[in-house]
Amino acid sequence: MTTAMIVEDSRLARVELKNLLLQHHDITLLGEYEEPDMAIQAIEQQQPEVLFLDIQLPGKNGFELLDALSYQPAVIFTTAYDHYAVRSFEYDALDYLLKPIEPARLAQALQRVQHRRDNTAPANSKLEANSSVFVKDGEQCWMLELSRVVHFTSVGNYTEVHFDGHRPLIHKSLNQLEARLPEQLFFRANRQQIINIKKIASIDLTIAGNLELVLCDASNVEVSRRHSARFKQLLSL
Structure with missing residues (x-):
């Protein structure tokens, strides 16, 4: 199972994304947040593997939210605007989904999550003092x-x-x-x-x-x- 969290200030967008994620039985949703500071606290505590993150948020934008984290989840940006795309990949984003999110594009993004998990698992082994x-x-x-x-x-x-x-x-x-x-x-x-x-x-x-x-x-x-x-x-x- 892959744990996920949604940070999105639009209630309708949260509901739509949550309904799409329900079709993927290997995704466990840990929570959904509309306020960045509350989201930061929850992300640090629960450490979801994947963060579905809107960019335009009240108080902090999505990039500022990521800058405030010490824990780094895999990030899939969800936004209505395409002009943030270049900057999003400076944050090693797995994908950039434009609203309204299409089921096929979400499935593709989740495949990238699985691909990263499969390819980074060996690198997560414990290092030695002489490594x-x-x-x-x-x-x-x-x-x-x-x-x-x-x-x-x-x-x-x-x-x-x-x-x-x-x-x-x-x-x-x-x-x-x-x-x-x-x-x-x-x-x-x-x-x-x-x-x-x-x-x-x-x-x-x-x-x-x-x-x-x-x-x-x-x-x-x-x-x-x-x-x-x-x-x-x-x-x-």
């Missing part, structure tokens, strides 16, 4: 040993990889990376950053009592209250 990974940013490419990474930092819908003075952007969320990174080497310090514990140069306390780490590249990373206790437990004798 090397391929990183591409524009025209630059690296075969990067994980041990060289100082930290990963969330930047909108991307993640910045810090190593050897380089900061390439990859189109992966921190949640996706965290699931694959070796726990003996990497630690989720806060909502925005994962650090290499071997790259910690010093540890201090902030005025608020939180831990502040200085990494070998002089980056300052504050460990959130939520993660401080686990950090102390992990590194204590």
Whole structure:
């Protein structure tokens, strides 16, 4: 089964899409939302595999909603306008469906979802501390040993990889990376950053009592209250 969520401010459009999805028995709808902030909270908590996302929404547009997420679902845009199409694929969208959505086009989009699942499953395996990974940013490419990474930092819908003075952007969320990174080497310090514990140069306390780490590249990373206790437990004798 594939889990899905709808974010659409038009009640009629939500009903029509929901009825179309009912014809696909391998799709489980986790919820439907018309307000972006409520949708962001639900997406982060329930982590649907597929997000059917309108672009023109009240308060935030669809692109701004994606930029606010740390979790990255597969995205199928649903809109009445075709002039957003080029920008939509900057967000690695699986498809771009124009309203009113035709059943055949929806079926085609869902086939793309299944194709991505089939082709990315092997890549979701756990990495080892001595693993090397391929990183591409524009025209630059690296075969990067994980041990060289100082930290990963969330930047909108991307993640910045810090190593050897380089900061390439990859189109992966921190949640996706965290699931694959070796726990003996990497630690989720806060909502925005994962650090290499071997790259910690010093540890201090902030005025608020939180831990502040200085990494070998002089980056300052504050460990959130939520993660401080686990950090102390992990590194204590």
